[in-house]
Amino acid sequence: MKQGLIDEVRAFNRFYTDIIGLLNRNFLDSPYSLAEIRVVYEIFHHKGIRASQIMEIMHIDKSYLSRILKKLEKDGLLLRERSEEDARAFLLSLTEKGNTEFQWLNKASNEQVTTLLAPLTEKKKETLVRHMQNIIRILTPENNRNENN
Amino acid sequence: MKQGLIDEVRAFNRFYTDIIGLLNRNFLDSPYSLAEIRVVYEIFHHKGIRASQIMEIMHIDKSYLSRILKKLEKDGLLLRERSEEDARAFLLSLTEKGNTEFQWLNKASNEQVTTLLAPLTEKKKETLVRHMQNIIRILTPENNRNENN
DNA sequence: AAAAATAGTTGACTATATCAACTATTATTA
DNA sequence: TAATAATAGTTGATATAGTCAACTATTTTT
Numbered sequence: 267m268k269q270g271l272i273d274e275v276r277a278f279n280r281f282y283t284d285i286i287g288l289l290n291r292n293f294l295d296s297p298y299s300l301a302e303i304r305v306v307y308e309i310f311h312h313k314g315i316r317a318s319q320i321m322e323i324m325h326i327d328k329s330y331l332s333r334i335l336k337k338l339e340k341d342g343l344l345l346r347e348r349s350e351e352d353a354r355a356f357l358l359s360l361t362e363k364g365n366t367e368f369q370w371l372n373k374a375s376n377e378q379v380t381t382l383l384a385p386l387t388e389k390k391k392e393t394l395v396r397h398m399q400n401i402i403r404i405l406t407p408e409n410n411r412n413e414n415n
Numbered sequence: 416m417k418q419g420l421i422d423e424v425r426a427f428n429r430f431y432t433d434i435i436g437l438l439n440r441n442f443l444d445s446p447y448s449l450a451e452i453r454v455v456y457e458i459f460h461h462k463g464i465r466a467s468q469i470m471e472i473m474h475i476d477k478s479y480l481s482r483i484l485k486k487l488e489k490d491g492l493l494l495r496e497r498s499e500e501d502a503r504a505f506l507l508s509l510t511e512k513g514n515t516e517f518q519w520l521n522k523a524s525n526e527q528v529t530t531l532l533a534p535l536t537e538k539k540k541e542t543l544v545r546h547m548q549n550i551i552r553i554l555t556p557e558n559n560r561n562e563n564n
Numbered sequence: 565a566a567a568a569a570t571a572g573t574t575g576a577c578t579a580t581a582t583c584a585a586c587t588a589t590t591a592t593t594a
Numbered sequence: 595t596a597a598t599a600a601t602a603g604t605t606g607a608t609a610t611a612g613t614c615a616a617c618t619a620t621t622t623t624t
Binding site for chain 1: 418420421423424425426427428430431432434435436437440474524525528529531532534535539540541542543544546547548549550551553554556559
Binding site: 316317318321328329331332333335336349352353354355356 | 571574
C-alpha cells in the first residue's frame with residue numbers, strides 16, 4: 267500500500283476529529299453527555315430495544331450503560347419494562363418527556379450542522395454530501411467482500 | 416437549507432465517529448491517551464512550540480495540558496527550555512526517547528489505517544482518499560469566503 | 565439436575581478533564 | 595515610571611467518563 271494514501275487518511279482523520287471536537291464542545295446546553303444522547307437516540311429509533319443490544323451497537327461496557335439508563339430513568343426520560351420472553355431483560359422506550367428531549371437534542375444537532383454548512387454555497391453543500399455518501403459506501407463492509415486487490 | 420442534507424451529514428458523522436471509536440478502542444498498547452499522543456504529535460511537527468500554542472491548536476484547558484506535559488517530561492519524552500524572549504514561556508521539543516516513541520506511535524497508527532483499508536481494492540482506496548481530500552477542501556474556511564449562496 | 569451463559573446492577577477504582585486561585589513575567593496605560 | 599492588566603504556566607480540589615470484578619436472577623446447554 268502506498269504510504270501517501272495512509273498519510274492522507276490520517277490527515278483527514280485529524281481534520282474531521284477537530285471539526286467534531288469543535289462542534290461537540292460548542293454543542294450542549296443539555297445536561298446529557300454524548301454517550302447519553304446516543305443512548306436516547308438508539309432507544310428513540312429502536313423502541314423496545316434491550317440494554318444488551320445498545321451495548322453491542324455502542325461498544326460500551328454494560329456497567330457504564332447501566333448507569334446511563336439509571337440516570338435517564340431517574341430523569342423521567344426512560345421507560346423500562348420486563349421482557350415477557352426473557353425475565354432477565356428490559357425493553358426500553360422513551361417516555362413523553364424522553365421524546366420531547368430527543369426532539370430538542372435533534373433540533374440542536376441540526377442547528378449545529380446548519381452552522382457548519384452555512385458558509386458554503388448550495389452547490390458545495392451538495393458536493394460535500396455526495397463525498398460523504400461515497401465514503402460511507404466504500405467503507406461499508408458488505409460492499410467489500412469477494413473482491414481481489 | 417434542505418433537511419436531507421443535514422440528515423446526510425449527521426449520518427456521516429455517526430458512521431465516521433463509530434469507525435474512529437472502533438479504531439481508537441483497538442489502538443493503544445501505548446500508555447498514552449489520545450490527547451497525550453496528539454501533544455507529542457504537535458511537538459514533533461513544531462519543534463520549539465510553546466504550551467500556549469498547543470493549547471490553542473488542541474482547544475484544551477491549560478491546566479490539563481500542563482499535566483500532560485508534566486507526565487511526558489517525567490517519562491523522559493519531553494524537553495522544556497525557558498524561552499529567551501519571554502521568561503514565562505517554555506519552548507518544547509522531544510528528547511531522543513520522545514522521538515522514538517513518536518515513531519512507534521506513528522507506525523502503530525499507520526498499521527491501524529492499513530488494516531482499515533485492507534479489504535478495499537486499490538481503486539477504491541484511491542477513490543476514498545480523493546473524497547476525503549475534497550471534504551477537507553470544501554470545509555476549509557479559507558475556501559469559503561466572499562461567495563454568495 | 566448441574567453447569568455454563570446471559571442480562572443487568574453495584575462498589576471500588578482509574579482516567580480524563582475542568583475550575584478557580586496562585587506565582588512569575590511581560591505589556592499597557594495613566 | 596508606577597500601577598494595572600494581560601499572559602504563561604502550575605497546583606489543589608473537584609467533576610465527569612469509563613472500567614473491572616463480584617454479585618443476583620434468570621435462561622440455555624450438557
